[in-house]
Amino acid sequence: MTDPRVLPVAAQARPRATIRVDLKAIAEMIEPGTRVLDIGCGDGALLDYLAHEKRVDARGIEISQAGVNACVAQGLSVVQGDADTDLKDYPTGGFDYAILSQTLQATSDPKAVVGELVRIARRAIVSFPNFGVWHVRLKLLLGGRMPVTDTLSAAWYETPNIHLCTIDDFVDLCGTLGVSIEKAMVLDSQGRPRSLAAPGRLANLLGEQGLFVLRRRG
Amino acid sequence: MSASPRIAAVDTTAPGFPGRRFEIPASAPLRLDSGVELGPVTVAYQSYGTLNADKSNAVLVCHALTGDQFVADHHPVTGKPGWWETIIGPGKLLDTERYFVICANVLGGCMGSTGPKDTNPSTGKPWGLEFPVITIGDMVKAQARLIDHLGIEKLFCVIGGSMGGMQVLEWVSAYPERVFAAVPVATSYRHSAQNIAFHEVGRQAIMADPDWHGGAYQLAGVTPHRGLAVARMAAHITYLSETALHRKFGRRLQNRAQLSYGFDADFQVESYLRHQGSTFVDRFDANSYLYITRAMDYFDLQAEHGGSLAEAFTGTKTRFCVVSFTSDWLFPTSESRALVHALNAAAANVSFVEIVSDKGHDAFLLDEPEFHSVLGGFLNGAAEHRGLKFG
Numbered sequence: 001m002t003d004p005r006v007l008p009v010a011a012q013a014r015p016r017a018t019i020r021v022d023l024k025a026i027a028e029m030i031e032p033g034t035r036v037l038d039i040g041c042g043d044g045a046l047l048d049y050l051a052h053e054k055r056v057d058a059r060g061i062e063i064s065q066a067g068v069n070a071c072v073a074q075g076l077s078v079v080q081g082d083a084d085t086d087l088k089d090y091p092t093g094g095f096d097y098a099i100l101s102q103t104l105q106a107t108s109d110p111k112a113v114v115g116e117l118v119r120i121a122r123r124a125i126v127s128f129p130n131f132g133v134w135h136v137r138l139k140l141l142l143g144g145r146m147p148v149t150d151t152l153s154a155a156w157y158e159t160p161n162i163h164l165c166t167i168d169d170f171v172d173l174c175g176t177l178g179v180s181i182e183k184a185m186v187l188d189s190q191g192r193p194r195s196l197a198a199p200g201r202l203a204n205l206l207g208e209q210g211l212f213v214l215r216r217r218g
Numbered sequence: 219m220s221a222s223p224r225i226a227a228v229d230t231t232a233p234g235f236p237g238r239r240f241e242i243p244a245s246a247p248l249r250l251d252s253g254v255e256l257g258p259v260t261v262a263y264q265s266y267g268t269l270n271a272d273k274s275n276a277v278l279v280c281h282a283l284t285g286d287q288f289v290a291d292h293h294p295v296t297g298k299p300g301w302w303e304t305i306i307g308p309g310k311l312l313d314t315e316r317y318f319v320i321c322a323n324v325l326g327g328c329m330g331s332t333g334p335k336d337t338n339p340s341t342g343k344p345w346g347l348e349f350p351v352i353t354i355g356d357m358v359k360a361q362a363r364l365i366d367h368l369g370i371e372k373l374f375c376v377i378g379g380s381m382g383g384m385q386v387l388e389w390v391s392a393y394p395e396r397v398f399a400a401v402p403v404a405t406s407y408r409h410s411a412q413n414i415a416f417h418e419v420g421r422q423a424i425m426a427d428p429d430w431h432g433g434a435y436q437l438a439g440v441t442p443h444r445g446l447a448v449a450r451m452a453a454h455i456t457y458l459s460e461t462a463l464h465r466k467f468g469r470r471l472q473n474r475a476q477l478s479y480g481f482d483a484d485f486q487v488e489s490y491l492r493h494q495g496s497t498f499v500d501r502f503d504a505n506s507y508l509y510i511t512r513a514m515d516y517f518d519l520q521a522e523h524g525g526s527l528a529e530a531f532t533g534t535k536t537r538f539c540v541v542s543f544t545s546d547w548l549f550p551t552s553e554s555r556a557l558v559h560a561l562n563a564a565a566a567n568v569s570f571v572e573i574v575s576d577k578g579h580d581a582f583l584l585d586e587p588e589f590h591s592v593l594g595g596f597l598n599g600a601a602e603h604r605g606l607k608f609g
Contacts, residue, residue, distance in 0.1 A: 057567070065572055072539065072569040072592045075599020079540075079558055079570035086559070094565040 019049045022191030022209065026099060026125055029183070029213060030054060034096035037061070037121065039083050040103030044071035051076065059095075061086060084108050087116035095121040102209075104128045105161040111173060118179050118216040127211040130186070132166030132204040150189055151208055167203055167210040174214060183213035228295050228501060230262065230330040236294050237287060237330060238263050240364050244339075248325070248359055254350040258339070261364045262330025263287050263322035266306065267314035269368070275606055276370045277312060278361065279321040280378030280385035283510055284450075284502060286329035289321040290314070295501040304585055311594050316601075316608045317374065324385075325360040326352045326510050328503035335436060335503045345505075347433035352509060354381070354517045358388045365396070372396050374604055375597065379403035379582035380549065381510070384517050387557075390538075391519060391530040399600040401593065403541040404582040406553035407527055407560070408518035413548060416456050417511040420449030424504045433505055446504040447495030454494045459545040459578035463487060520560075527560035534561075537603065538568040539596040541589060543581040569596060 019027070023046045030036060032054040038047050041060030044067075050056040060078035062068045071078035079086075083100065084107050098121035100113070105128050107113045117124035129151040130136075139147035146156040154160070165173070167186065174181055185193050186207025194207065203210070229235070240261045242248055247257025264287045269276060279289050279302065290306040292299060305311040306319055323331035326349070334349035341348070365373065376389045376397050383405025390400045409417075424430055427445030431438045455463075467487040471477070474484065483489040523529035538561055542554035551572050561568040573589045575581040582589070601608075 059567065065574070068569075069571050069573075069588060069592050072571050073595035075595050075602065077537065077567050077569050077599075079562070079568055080572060081558075081570075086562070089559040089562040091563060091565050 019045050020191060022127060022187050022211070023049070023101065025185075025187065025191070025193050025211060026101060026127065027054070029125055030056060030097055032056065035059075035094070036097045036099065037090070037095045038099045038101070039087070039117075040100060040106075041071065041076075041078060042067055044074060044076045044078060046099070046101065047071065047076050047078070048074065083113050087113065087120060090116075090120040092119050093122065097121050097123050097125055099125045101125075101127045102129070105164050107163065110163050110165070111177065114173065114179065114214070115177055118177075118214055122215060123182065124179075124214040125212070126170075126214060127187070127209055128165065128170065129161070130167045130204065130207045130210050131164040132168060133208055134205050137205075167207055168201075170210055170212065174212075178217050179214045180217045181212055182215055185211045187211055228328065230328070231336075235330065238265065239330065240367050242360065242363050248356065248363070250350055250356045250359075251353040252351055256332070256350060259325065259332045259360060260330065260336075261322050261325075261332075261360055262327075263320060263364060264289065264291065265321075266290050266319040267317055269318040269370070273370050274372070274374060274604060275317050276365075276368070276373050277317045277319045277375045277377065278365065278373050278389075279306070279312075279319060280361075280376065280382035280389075281321060281324065282378070282380035282382050283453075283514065284498070284507075285382070286327065287321045287323045287331075288329070290319065293501075296497070301583060304583075305590060305593070311590055311597070312377075313608075316606075320364070320368070322361050322364055324357040324381075324510065326357070326506060326513065328506040331360070333503065334433070334505035334509055344434075344436040346436070347505070349505070349509065351512055351516075353513050354384045354388050355392065357513065358385050358392055361385070361389075362393060362396075372398055374606065375399040375401060375600065377401035377403070378405075380405055380579065381514050383549075384514065387519055387530070388517075390534060390536050391523075394531075394534050394536065397536050398604050399537045399539070399597070401539045401541065401596065402554075402557070404543055404546050404549050404579055406549050407530070407557050408520055409515050410553070414515045416453065416548075417515055419452050421508050421511060423448035423452065424508060427504075430504065433508075435504070441499065442504045443496075443499040446499045446502065446507060447492075449504075449507060450498040450502075451491040451495040454491060456548045457578055457580045459547065459576055461545060461576040462578050462580075465576075466490075527557070528563035531561055531564035531566055534564055534566050536566065537596075537600050538566055539593070540568060540570040541582070541592070542572045543575045543577070543579070543586075543589075544572060545576045546579045546581065548579040 035057040038060045041062050047058040047060045051058045061081040068080045098117045104110050136147040186203045187209040189208045242259040244257040247255040289302045290300040323329040326333045334345045338345045376386045378386050383402035386402040424445035427442035429440040430442035470486045472486045472489040519530045520527040542551040558570040571592050
């Protein structure tokens, strides 16, 4: 039998000082010591960073079992679950922040998901690839084929991204849902925040990703 | 199956029977869920490692239906290694150089804790069916008295699989301030109709054995070993999976080249089950089997909380790690998922993993590296949050 003391690399506590730039941008919006739910937390990079760098009570939901197991093996509180079906279980206002990073476009009912995010948390932080960015538009216009980019790297027949939208579309959805946009920014292809006042026509044209802080109105 | 009659399996009261004992005095009896007051009550337990100065490193392990307190040392009857020695011991996942690990035989059991084979002080005869029906809650009450006795205010962790997992959930629900971390494995918040049905088959097998004598077999000087063996055989099937059974035995024949055209154990799987049944009766009491299966059947944390399972965990500060196994059809993942949904609704700090395994319910006892890696990570994370320092 294997020596139970020898845990896989992922199981060894190793606070991450560095994380992906777009996750860093999200982390910077989070007040220390708060309660955070990261939906679609993947391998737990953001959760781990928040738990160790900001002493946050960090919880996660991840759809892939391998991702969940890797997270729990490094001491993070993560459950296997689905943004579309499992958010309804959470109590209203149970979290300070609900984070949905690069996941909205893969949900089957993004409208309901955004509604749930602002219900369960005081603030929702949502990022997604912007289908309105100029080179995507150009690819479709000139190539006549579904655009494949760095952020949208899968072919149309195998992409998990079934509900792509543009920054303007998302702003409209927030309006429909009666959700306040507290902060909006765009990220470039490296995930770095760009100093553009989003939402706006220029943001929709130049932003690789949209990053929004939302809260329920009233 | 052996046809030789067997007298009472194990005399746990004999001098020299190993392990520790704690007595709940008759002056402060256990108040059972049935309303009966029971005392004195003996709690037989094992402990491993050392309790630290601030008593913050105690781990309570809860055993399953046919388990016992010998979780990490050799069994005094079978001579086999402890049932969770794969993860408990010096330098292991539940490192007894770090943690003070306690495991108690459940109330109603037959390895030293008070149960139906013991003497009823008011009659001087074995309790038999006069023993009061006990619940998972009663088992946990008895354990809590032991933990009081050991001077431990808050357990670092309560962990257990199957019926042990039920006790974990009962602990958190009944004593929310006394459990820092909880690991319910391959378990449920309530026994399902299918599980009750299997238990009923087992009980009926025992009660159909003429040697059962209405539960008074000790007075008759016999044991209902055939009934108990059949109960064990039926139950054992539910602990495995079709895949695991087929891989282990297929349709292979036992010590013969062709079918016997009779009812001997032609197939290896038959021989295996008969062996499981006949060895079980050497270490387990038939009436204990009736009482403990009943306790599991009665367990329903949801019903106890007005139909809302989340109410069982309201305001909980415990860190949970819920674990299920893909091929466990006795306590399937869907039950764990329902538990996790309730914990989420209670805003509990919860991790939930489903481990891919084809070994069925018994997977929790076996060498499952991914389970162990997840469990290790959870315990290390919890220890960090608890501020446990290991030298």
